[in-house]
Amino acid sequence: MMTYYDDLDNDEKRVTAFFKAIEKKVHGICYDLGTGSGILAKKASKYADYVYAIEQNPLIADKTRKNLDKYDNIKFIQADATEYQFMENIDVVICEMLDTALIDEEQIPVINNVIKYAADNTEFIPMAVYSTIELINSKIMGICYYEDEHPKYTSLSDEVKYGMIKLNQYNKPEYEEDIQIKVKNGGLLNAIKITTYTILTDEVILEPTPMLNPPLLIPVEQLNVDEGETITINLKYTMGGGLNTIQTTRRYNK
Numbered sequence: 001m002m003t004y005y006d007d008l009d010n011d012e013k014r015v016t017a018f019f020k021a022i023e024k025k026v027h028g029i030c031y032d033l034g035t036g037s038g039i040l041a042k043k044a045s046k047y048a049d050y051v052y053a054i055e056q057n058p059l060i061a062d063k064t065r066k067n068l069d070k071y072d073n074i075k076f077i078q079a080d081a082t083e084y085q086f087m088e089n090i091d092v093v094i095c096e097m098l099d100t101a102l103i104d105e106e107q108i109p110v111i112n113n114v115i116k117y118a119a120d121n122t123e124f125i126p127m128a129v130y131s132t133i134e135l136i137n138s139k140i141m142g143i144c145y146y147e148d149e150h151p152k153y154t155s156l157s158d159e160v161k162y163g164m165i166k167l168n169q170y171n172k173p174e175y176e177e178d179i180q181i182k183v184k185n186g187g188l189l190n191a192i193k194i195t196t197y198t199i200l201t202d203e204v205i206l207e208p209t210p211m212l213n214p215p216l217l218i219p220v221e222q223l224n225v226d227e228g229e230t231i232t233i234n235l236k237y238t239m240g241g242g243l244n245t246i247q248t249t250r251r252y253n254k
């Protein structure tokens with residue numbers, strides 16, 4: 001039976017993009033935080049002097065430890081990376097605990113811990129993420145992911161970029177922004193779509209893949225909108241806090 005970790009490892013677009021960044025950036029002492037099956041740690045071991053692979057999930061830990069034991073320059077550590085005390089100098093941090101807008105996984109709490117131990121020149125894979133917001137019409141009952149082209153929706157605007165989060169620094173987990181979006185196609189606005197893009201290197205920007213950052217559809221108070229008008233959405237959430245922290249308020253522009 002295929003597991004979640006098999007699906008992650010088989011997501012070729014995701015893995016290829018991370019491998020490109022690892023080939024370019026990994027050297028010296030490298031930490032792979034949330035190593036999962038260890039797929040990124042194994043790749044990193046070709047370029048690093050030593051790799052520490054940290055994972056907290058007991059359901060995968062034993063298998064990954066066994067798997068990584070065969071590598072002379074990888075040490076597996078079962079620990080919570082939000083609290084782990086890093087003892088070595090850190091040249092490179094790999095951390096793929098990404099989720100759409102960084103809301104539902106622990107990327108930000110983990111980065112906010114490791115940054116206390118990092119040097120000015122520590123490299124981070126990924127470097128940053130940003131998201132876009134799009135006005136849509138969709139028959140959704142609540143917040144949901146958009147996967148395999150479901151649920152269906154009609155787009156009422158272009159994607160508007162917001163929320164660039166650099167992952168080589170401390171970030172306040174609470175995020176809030178008023179975002180202005182111009183209506184391209186008039187209709188009944190009742191939801192927004194959030195799409196997240198991952199900046200792995202200056203050249204590699206990764207859009208959602210089958211196992212990474214499925215776009216989020218979020219209901220908003222409904223309104224008939226006309227082509228050309230500007231709508232302001234206040235978007236609020238806690239990065240690492242879970243989907244139930246998301247709040248949207250449609251500001252009155254009319």
Ligand SMILES: C[S@@+](CC[C@H](N)C(=O)[O-])C[C@H]1O[C@@H](n2cnc3c(N)ncnc32)[C@H](O)[C@@H]1O
Binds near residue numbers: 008034079097
């Ligand atoms: C999306 S998976 C990615 C796994 C692997 N990095 C990869 O790219 O295939 C995220 C992993 O991070 C682990 N994780 C989540 N929070 C963690 C934490 N606080 N400390 C250590 N591992 C964590 C999860 O158990 C999961 O294995």
